[in-house]
Amino acid sequence: MKNRPSYAVESVDNALLLAQLLVLEGPMRVTDAATRLGVSPSTAHRLLAMLVYRDFAEQDADKRYRAGPLLHGSTTAVPLSVLRQAALPHLQRLVDRTEESANLLVLTGDEARFVHTVECERPLRVGDRTGKALPARVSSAGKAMLSVLDDDALAAALAGLEPTERAKVRRALRAVRQxxxxxxxxxxxxxxxxxxxxxxxxxxxxxxxxxxxxxARFSRDRVPGWVHELHGCARAIERSLSATN
Incomplete structure (x- = not known):
């Protein structure tokens, strides 16, 4: 996981995160962008205007902003805003029940990318990972996603690994399925x-x-309970997604 630079420029960070959100979640209005970033609509409008100026965004006739020419080819086939909206209430309930932070991720090539984080309220907690990406073969949700791919999709996701590492990952994924x-x-x-x-x-x-x-708070004795809550949340998200189709 990359650490946030100590010299981070907030406006630059917001602009880059906004560009990521346009790729991950699809078109959004100024008010949507403001809500996702936690800034005022005027600030969101200025950020979007700069992204448009530099071709990272473009505006539709209906005043919504979408990923621009420099990001074409990166957008997902299905806007992840649909997934996020379906998952958010269930993730919040998961956090309420477990008092730990919860994440929603998608698979992009060989990476697991964070779509949304719901942070718990405990002083010592895992913070927001939205927009970050990790190698899927080592992240928990990444391994879970890899474990249910068909043979062709899994082979493509692992194609960049050396044969010995690829075999090691496949063995680990068999344990995940089990x-x-x-x-x-x-x-x-x-x-x-x-x-x-x-x-x-x-x-x-x-x-x-x-x-x-x-x-420091992890205990193997609690894993069955956490897994039960995760599976319940996953099934609830799947039902909400089915209802949107």
Whole structure:
């Protein structure tokens, strides 16, 4: 996991995050952008105007903004705003029940990309990962998503690995299928442990959800309970997605 630079420029960070959201979630209005970034509509409008000026965004006739020419080819076939809207209330309930942060992710090539995070309210917690990406083979939700791909899709996702590493990942994924969940115990970040399960949606597409917590609070004795809550959340998201079709 990349750490936020100590010298981060907030306006630049907001602009780049907004460009990511246009790719991940599809077209949005100024008010949508303001809500997602937690800024005023006037600030969101200025950010969008600059993205349009630099070809990272473009405006439709209906005044919505979408990913621009420089980002064409990166957009998803199905706007992830549909997935996010369906998942958000269920993720919130998951956080309320477990008192740990929850994430929604999608698979993009060989990476697991965070679509949305619902943070818990505990002082020591895992923070917002929205827009970040991790190698799918080491993240919990990434492994969960890889575990349900068909043979061709899995081969494509692992094509960049050396044969020995590819075989190692395939063995790990067999265990994920057998167990019904995937674990990331400090594989991507020291002091962070996460548990992930897959979510099926949109013509065979797959997403993933995870519970992320400080490793100091992780206990293997609690894994069955956390997995039960994750599976319940995943099924609820799938039902909400089916209702939108």
């Amino acid at each position: 167990n019904g969940f995937a674990l990331n115990n400090e594989q991507t970040e020291t002091g962070l442990t996460a548990i992930g399960v897959p979510v099926r949606w949109a013509d065979g597409m797959v997403a993933g959800i995870s519970l992320a917590m400080p490793t």
